[in-house]
Amino acid sequence: MDMMNCKRLCLALSLSLYGMQFPVAVLAQQAAPIIADQYRQQPVIAARGMVVSQEAQASRIGVDILKKGGNAVDAAVAVGFALAVTLPRAGNIGGGGFMLVHLAKDRQTHAIDYRETAPASASRDMFLDAQGNADTRKSRDSGLAVGVPGTVAGLELAFKTHGSGKVSWSEVLAPAVALAKNGIVVEEDLADSLPQAQKRLAQYPSSAKIFLKADLSPLAQGERLVQSDLAQTLELIAARGSAGFYRGEVAQKLSAAVSTAGGTMTDEDLATYQPVIRKPVTGIYQGLQIASMPPPSSGGVHVIEILNMLEALKLPPSAAPDAERLHLFAEAMKIAYADRSEYLGDPDFVTVPVAALTSKRYAQARIKEIDPAKARPAREIKPGQLAPYESDQTTHYSIMDAEGNAVANTYTLNFSYGLGLVAEGTGVMLNNELDDFAAKAGVPNAFGLVGGDANAPAPRKRPLSSMSPTILLDQGKVVMVTGSPGGSRIISTVLNVVTNIVDHKMGVMEAVTAPRLHHQWLPDELRVERGLSPDTAKLLEAKGHKIVVGAASGSAHTILVTPRGLEGAGDQRQRGTLAAGY
Numbered sequence: 305m306d307m308m309n310c311k312r313l314c315l316a317l318s319l320s321l322y323g324m325q326f327p328v329a330v331l332a333q334q335a336a337p338i339i340a341d342q343y344r345q346q347p348v349i350a351a352r353g354m355v356v357s358q359e360a361q362a363s364r365i366g367v368d369i370l371k372k373g374g375n376a377v378d379a380a381v382a383v384g385f386a387l388a389v390t391l392p393r394a395g396n397i398g399g400g401g402f403m404l405v406h407l408a409k410d411r412q413t414h415a416i417d418y419r420e421t422a423p424a425s426a427s428r429d430m431f432l433d434a435q436g437n438a439d440t441r442k443s444r445d446s447g448l449a450v451g452v453p454g455t456v457a458g459l460e461l462a463f464k465t466h467g468s469g470k471v472s473w474s475e476v477l478a479p480a481v482a483l484a485k486n487g488i489v490v491e492e493d494l495a496d497s498l499p500q501a502q503k504r505l506a507q508y509p510s511s512a513k514i515f516l517k518a519d520l521s522p523l524a525q526g527e528r529l530v531q532s533d534l535a536q537t538l539e540l541i542a543a544r545g546s547a548g549f550y551r552g553e554v555a556q557k558l559s560a561a562v563s564t565a566g567g568t569m570t571d572e573d574l575a576t577y578q579p580v581i582r583k584p585v586t587g588i589y590q591g592l593q594i595a596s597m598p599p600p601s602s603g604g605v606h607v608i609e610i611l612n613m614l615e616a617l618k619l620p621p622s623a624a625p626d627a628e629r630l631h632l633f634a635e636a637m638k639i640a641y642a643d644r645s646e647y648l649g650d651p652d653f654v655t656v657p658v659a660a661l662t663s664k665r666y667a668q669a670r671i672k673e674i675d676p677a678k679a680r681p682a683r684e685i686k687p688g689q690l691a692p693y694e695s696d697q698t699t700h701y702s703i704m705d706a707e708g709n710a711v712a713n714t715y716t717l718n719f720s721y722g723l724g725l726v727a728e729g730t731g732v733m734l735n736n737e738l739d740d741f742a743a744k745a746g747v748p749n750a751f752g753l754v755g756g757d758a759n760a761p762a763p764r765k766r767p768l769s770s771m772s773p774t775i776l777l778d779q780g781k782v783v784m785v786t787g788s789p790g791g792s793r794i795i796s797t798v799l800n801v802v803t804n805i806v807d808h809k810m811g812v813m814e815a816v817t818a819p820r821l822h823h824q825w826l827p828d829e830l831r832v833e834r835g836l837s838p839d840t841a842k843l844l845e846a847k848g849h850k851i852v853v854g855a856a857s858g859s860a861h862t863i864l865v866t867p868r869g870l871e872g873a874g875d876q877r878q879r880g881t882l883a884a885g886y
């Protein structure tokens with residue numbers, strides 16, 4: 305692995321020690337420094353490969369695949385299936401997501417869209433009640449909320465298109481099958497999340513018998529979670545490929561479960577599901593190339609739009625995000641999230657002005673609206689005129705291999721444990737992703753996000769997402785892989801991590817751990833994590849921001865390429881994460 309492939313970030317990573325600048329490589333030859341700001345929190349460092357995911361067994365499975373000669377994509381597919389077993393709140397085969405793959409051999413980055421789709425029977429008013437009001441029971445708590453799952457087809461497409469060919473399909477599925485069949489010990493994260501989902505799981509006997517005990521209390525830490533039906537489904541997928549999921553017995557059981565829960569998804573909807581290879585959305589920030597997820601995720605577009613505005617604001621260098629900077633950051637976020645509400649949707653149904661929204665000229669124009677002294681009320685901010693958007697329900701993992709290939713994968717069931725419904729006899733936990741549509745123009749979804757026609761439900765349409773798997777490159781070589789769960793806060797989480805590294809020269813663990821801030825235009829509040837300096841908060845309030853201290857935001861498992869090697873930072877906001885390398 306060529307560790308010197310990070311020229312600009314190496315500059316960024318030169319340590320500020322006693323006011324002097326030392327390149328990391330020089331410091332490595334010296335006695336361990338007593339104070340080294342970037343390394344107060346040590347990442348995991350490895351020379352050949354790195355897997356950072358929300359769950360330790362899945363991370364180790366990924367590393368095993370790399371050690372067998374598989375590449376980052378093979379490992380990502382194995383981790384994706386493993387998390388469906390070990391992290392049932394978010395890892396899944398009954399949901400969907402987005403995978404960004406960078407291949408070192410041709411320096412190309414590919415975006416795989418395996419987002420859930422609305423069934424053919426979907427309609428504009430499907431989530432309204434008899435009075436025409438948005439009915440959240442329909443969009444979040446019924447079979448109508450279930451999108452046709454994309455994960456199995458997406459992982460298969462990634463494996464077939466970009467896998468190394470050195471490990472077989474059954475080899476990447478085998479660890480997940482074994483964990484589902486033999487069971488796993490319930491550890492902290494699972495023991496924490498099950499009580500929160502207990503009510504929803506208890507509604508469905510098919511779910512309760514797996515995750516709850518006879519008295520309907522959740523499995524507790526130290527007990528064993530065995531998922532025999534899921535093991536059988538995974539074995540069918542191993543034997544028949546995605547057809548083992550989308551056709552035949554499993555498909556029939558999935559559609560029957562959705563129908564019993566009040567939905568209309570058919571066998572035909574499942575049989576016709578297709579993942580889509582899309583062109584990543586790209587940009588340049590401070591000389592580094594950014595590749596991220598295009599629509600139907602809003603993630604990449606707004607990550608780049610906001611970074612463009614920050615760059616256009618020509619902010620002076622600062623060692624830490626001070627109040628002046630955070631104010632501008634918040635104002636830029638409001639503008640981008642307002643744009644999201646108007647313009648973003650499934651590009652197969654609406655024209656999304658990606659080029660305009662991610663152009664430097666547009667950023668230049670929009671920063672003119674920003675007052676450095678004062679927060680603008682959200683009601684005064686409108687989507688731009690173009691010439692010519694807590695959570696622990698999603699999960700992200702980052703992988704790199706010895707060749708410099710990289711995978712950033714974010715996938716989800718929407719809510720933690722999705723709809724809470726396991727389709728009887730399949731072990732498949734079903735999503736409630738269709739709440740990501742705008743049930744009614746201007747009415748917020750579960751994440752407080754508003755939208756309009758561009759994101760209205762329609763047959764076979766994909767609901768708008770915020771998932772932002774992101775890769776940063778320097779002269780065509782990967783220097784950083786990141787992404788996060790967090791619903792509407794995914795975009796801001798990724799931005800916080802990127803700017804902490806690129807602008808504030810933080811080490812990867814510090815960048816991932818530092819308190820985050822988020823503004824999504826509506827509601828008009830600047831959400832900050834506990835830990836933001838009270839002085840900074842006061843300065844922001846003086847500019848007119850309404851500060852709301854919220855729960856921890858996101859879980860941004862990140863890899864940074866430095867002269868020390870592949871630095872893996874497992875975000876500790878959620879328990880169970882592991883950065884594993886070799």
Ligand code: GLY
Nearest residue numbers: 718769770771791
């Ligand atoms: N379900 C959250 C998202 O896709 O943004």
